[in-house]
Amino acid sequence: MSCGTNRDCGCATSASPGVDAGRRAFLKSGAAFATVALTPTVTLMAFGAGDAAAQGAQERLNPAARWGLLIDVSKCGDGCNECVTACRKENGWEDTGHPATDAQWIRKVTLTDPKSGASRELPVMCQHCDEPPCVDVCPTGASFKRADGIVLVDKHRCIGCRYCMMACPYKARSFIHEALIDQKPHAPRGKGTVESCTLCVHRIDSGRNPACVESCNATGGGAMMFGDLNDPESAIAKRVAELASTQLRDDLGLDPGVHYVNL
Amino acid sequence: MVMIHTVYRETKARPGFLIALAFFAALAAIGLGAAWYMEHHGHIVTGMNNGIVWGLPHVFAIFLIVAASGVLNMASLASVFGKLPYKPKARLSGLMAIALLVGGLAVLVLDLGRPERLTVAMTSYNFKSIFAWNIFLYTGFLAIVGFYLIVQMTRRWQKFTTPVGTVAFLWRLILTTGTGSIFGWLVARQAFNAAMMAPLFIAMSLSFGLAIFILTRMALDMGCDRTLGNALVERLGRLLGIFAAAVLYFTFVMHLTNLYSASRIGVERFLLLDGGIYPLLFWGVQVLLGGLLPIAIVYSKAGRSPAMIALASALVIIGGLAQVYVIVIGGQAWPLEIFPGMQVSSSFGDGQIQAYTPSLPELLLGLGGIGIAAVVTMLGVKFLPILPSEDGEAVEQPAAA
Amino acid sequence: MTSFRQIALVLLVLIGAPVAAALAQEASGVPLPAVPKAVKPAPDANHEQLMRSNHMSLLKHKRDLTVHEGDRTPQYSLNECVTCHAVTGGDGKAVTVADPQHFCRACHDYVAVKIDCFECHASRPGDEDKAAGLAAPGESAVAALSDYLQEVEQ
Numbered sequence: 015m016s017c018g019t020n021r022d023c024g025c026a027t028s029a030s031p032g033v034d035a036g037r038r039a040f041l042k043s044g045a046a047f048a049t050v051a052l053t054p055t056v057t058l059m060a061f062g063a064g065d066a067a068a069q070g071a072q073e074r075l076n077p078a079a080r081w082g083l084l085i086d087v088s089k090c091g092d093g094c095n096e097c098v099t100a101c102r103k104e105n106g107w108e109d110t111g112h113p114a115t116d117a118q119w120i121r122k123v124t125l126t127d128p129k130s131g132a133s134r135e136l137p138v139m140c141q142h143c144d145e146p147p148c149v150d151v152c153p154t155g156a157s158f159k160r161a162d163g164i165v166l167v168d169k170h171r172c173i174g175c176r177y178c179m180m181a182c183p184y185k186a187r188s189f190i191h192e193a194l195i196d197q198k199p200h201a202p203r204g205k206g207t208v209e210s211c212t213l214c215v216h217r218i219d220s221g222r223n224p225a226c227v228e229s230c231n232a233t234g235g236g237a238m239m240f241g242d243l244n245d246p247e248s249a250i251a252k253r254v255a256e257l258a259s260t261q262l263r264d265d266l267g268l269d270p271g272v273h274y275v276n277l
Numbered sequence: 278m279v280m281i282h283t284v285y286r287e288t289k290a291r292p293g294f295l296i297a298l299a300f301f302a303a304l305a306a307i308g309l310g311a312a313w314y315m316e317h318h319g320h321i322v323t324g325m326n327n328g329i330v331w332g333l334p335h336v337f338a339i340f341l342i343v344a345a346s347g348v349l350n351m352a353s354l355a356s357v358f359g360k361l362p363y364k365p366k367a368r369l370s371g372l373m374a375i376a377l378l379v380g381g382l383a384v385l386v387l388d389l390g391r392p393e394r395l396t397v398a399m400t401s402y403n404f405k406s407i408f409a410w411n412i413f414l415y416t417g418f419l420a421i422v423g424f425y426l427i428v429q430m431t432r433r434w435q436k437f438t439t440p441v442g443t444v445a446f447l448w449r450l451i452l453t454t455g456t457g458s459i460f461g462w463l464v465a466r467q468a469f470n471a472a473m474m475a476p477l478f479i480a481m482s483l484s485f486g487l488a489i490f491i492l493t494r495m496a497l498d499m500g501c502d503r504t505l506g507n508a509l510v511e512r513l514g515r516l517l518g519i520f521a522a523a524v525l526y527f528t529f530v531m532h533l534t535n536l537y538s539a540s541r542i543g544v545e546r547f548l549l550l551d552g553g554i555y556p557l558l559f560w561g562v563q564v565l566l567g568g569l570l571p572i573a574i575v576y577s578k579a580g581r582s583p584a585m586i587a588l589a590s591a592l593v594i595i596g597g598l599a600q601v602y603v604i605v606i607g608g609q610a611w612p613l614e615i616f617p618g619m620q621v622s623s624s625f626g627d628g629q630i631q632a633y634t635p636s637l638p639e640l641l642l643g644l645g646g647i648g649i650a651a652v653v654t655m656l657g658v659k660f661l662p663i664l665p666s667e668d669g670e671a672v673e674q675p676a677a678a
Numbered sequence: 679m680t681s682f683r684q685i686a687l688v689l690l691v692l693i694g695a696p697v698a699a700a701l702a703q704e705a706s707g708v709p710l711p712a713v714p715k716a717v718k719p720a721p722d723a724n725h726e727q728l729m730r731s732n733h734m735s736l737l738k739h740k741r742d743l744t745v746h747e748g749d750r751t752p753q754y755s756l757n758e759c760v761t762c763h764a765v766t767g768g769d770g771k772a773v774t775v776a777d778p779q780h781f782c783r784a785c786h787d788y789v790a791v792k793i794d795c796f797e798c799h800a801s802r803p804g805d806e807d808k809a810a811g812l813a814a815p816g817e818s819a820v821a822a823l824s825d826y827l828q829e830v831e832q
Contacts, residue, residue: 075748125622153408174390176330183465183483191321204798206390219748
């Protein structure tokens with residue numbers, strides 16, 4: 015774990031934007047992990063985890079990563095809804111004609127400056143905070159943050175109390191108000207539980223980009239970038255380092271994984 | 278020191294008592310039916326939505342839970358603060374504390390999206406969650422107050438009433454702090470996130486709890502041909518006035534603090550001035566009907582009449598429900614300020630006042646909680662030695678002077 | 679005494695009747711569930727026995743690994759069950775759990791155990807999974823073999 019917070023540890027060697035490649039490279043250097051990460055804070059636990067990772071687990075998440083998004087608001091087109099459409103299609107949430115109760119994992123928000131009248135648009139979704147308030151308040155631990163920074167709801171544990179929705183500063187979460195049928199196999203969703211953007215965790219786990227990013231770059235304005243914020247060599251980390259990016263409600267100190275530029 | 282020997286008896290069920298019991302049982306049954314209906318169809322049949330995630334059931338649940346800890350105050354006055362005139366009320370006070378908490382929790386649990394997963398909430402905890410702490414505070418409260426009742430009813434354990442009563446008193450203070458902190462610790466929302474919520478909720482609990490106690494005790498007396506001594510009713514009335522004033526005071530300070538912060542002017546303006554139903558409920562029902570009017574009643578000549586004190590208690594309860602409504606729903610109606618200073622619009626209600634129209638099933642579920650609390654109280658009074666006999670009450674009067 | 683006997687008699691009838699009815703049914707033979715055949719051959723010889731007695735705990739263990747650790751290997755994944763055990767309905771598409779022919783329902787209906795999984799999870803293969811899951815019969819063996827080889831490799 016110490017590796018995950020230490021940007022200089024050198025364990026994340028891959029400069030490739032492909033998730034899986036990076037993860038495999040990281041796992042293959044399991045020995046490097048154990049030795050390079052030997053700082054005074056490394057405990058036996060770190061060795062244990064390293065061993066386990068080396069043995070089995072190409073299939074497990076990369077605990078050293080911190081997945082995030084960088085959104086260039088200046089490239090986000092007026093009226094363009096590609097990311098939203100792609101997310102709907104990927105995860106199976108749709109418009110049932112009940113706007114107040116329908117789930118929305120990602121939405122386009124239009125901002126207008128009342129003084130200058132200037133306006134711009136940007137997508138808002140779960141910000142995948144490093145200190146997520148939804149996780150803090152969840153009584154059962156159903157809201158949780160994966161070791162790689164993705165904030166999820168474990169629907170097997172969610173009792174539907176909606177306290178996380180009270181606590182989220184971004185209105186990122188939706189409650190499922192009606193019974194659903196024909197969900198996507200990789201995106202289970204059901205009545206009486208809370209859900210939000212998963213950063214397309216099923217895609218990330220198989221080395222692909224989130225659907226919104228893919229479609230934004232294919233047919234949208236190319237405003238979205240996905241990658242490992244913890245890997246100083248990754249394209250996203252370099253961009254975040256060079257362009258003064260902002261995080262929404264940064265006054266709260268939650269350190270969201272979604273960064274915006276030109277906001 | 279006058280030796281007081283109070284005799285407590287199970288209450289004989291007269292026709293009036295049984296009719297009332299049947300009424301409240303029906304209310305509880307209808308509430309359960311409403312919960313089943315909501316669970317079967319999903320929350321689409323309620324007025325709640327992705328903007329107003331907690332609705333009318335939560336108003337009732339929070340009101341009952343807050344009142345539950347406050348109603349214990351009668352017992353605390355006797356056991357902890359040594360006010361002997363309140364001692365004959367201690368058992369009813371403890372019973373009602375349990376009953377109101379059970380009623381409130383029932384509403385809260387039945388409103389869950391997956392109420393059948395209550396076992397998950399009981400076995401899987403996130404100890405950083407104030408909600409999870411509250412689960413322990415609630416169950417602990419039930420256990421402690423239950424034991425407190427047993428101690429009171431066991432003659433050879435009388436010497437333990439003060440220590441056990443003190444534990445119960447401290448526990449209830451923590452419990453109400455926890456309930457207030459459910460809102461007080463929400464950093465995301467402009468209307469919440471105030472440390473003042475905890476003391477405000479404690480003041481609310483004292484006020485609502487006492488009002489419910491006065492009305493319940495009067496109703497039980499009526500059903501059993503017994504009367505509460507007039508002097509004592511007057512005293513309770515004046516105490517209610519102090520508690521109601523305390524609620525107004527904390528409310529005032531909280532809003533004043535918010536008004537001083539430029540970033541919260543918007544939400545304050547909404548709640549106090551131009552938010553439609555919310556300012557109306559705040560000024561008209563909470564402050565005027567539920568605050569100033571009952572205070573005026575109990576401190577005027579009218580405060581000597583039990584009927585007027587009953588009226589003041591009813592007003593405090595109505596004002597209390599309005600207050601919880603404004604806190605819970607008004608606080609959510611104000612949109613989250615994700616982009617301060619910007620005009621915001623989206624398909625998900627960003628930048629708009631979140632609309633909420635309570636539905637019938639929600640109201641019935643909430644009333645069902647009151648039904649459950651009343652049934653528990655009445656069954657307790659019927660089968661346990663809770664209420665003092667007339668003699669005991671008569672004897673205590675001189676001691677009160 | 680009479681009242682005691684009356685009560686005992688009533689109790690005997692109340693408890694006895696369903697038991698007797700159950701026994702009678704047993705004797706007449708409630709048909710055992712007709713378990714639909716899987717689309718692919720079993721991944722190992724032990725599969726049927728293992729899953730019959732342990733599917734619930736294996737699925738539960740796997741679900742925690744998937745949700746919390748990102749383990750998306752096919753072994754013991756619910757999607758893999760649903761894909762491999764898809765039952766084709768009259769319309770040529772895989773049936774959902776709403777259909778009594780659904781693989782999981784065959785036994786769960788028989789033992790009257792309610793399944794909660796499909797409140798949220800898809801009960802039939804999705805479009806992209808269907809291609810692999812509902813392959814033509816001739817191809818299924820090849821697909822299974824390549825799957826198996828892949829697993830060995832891992």
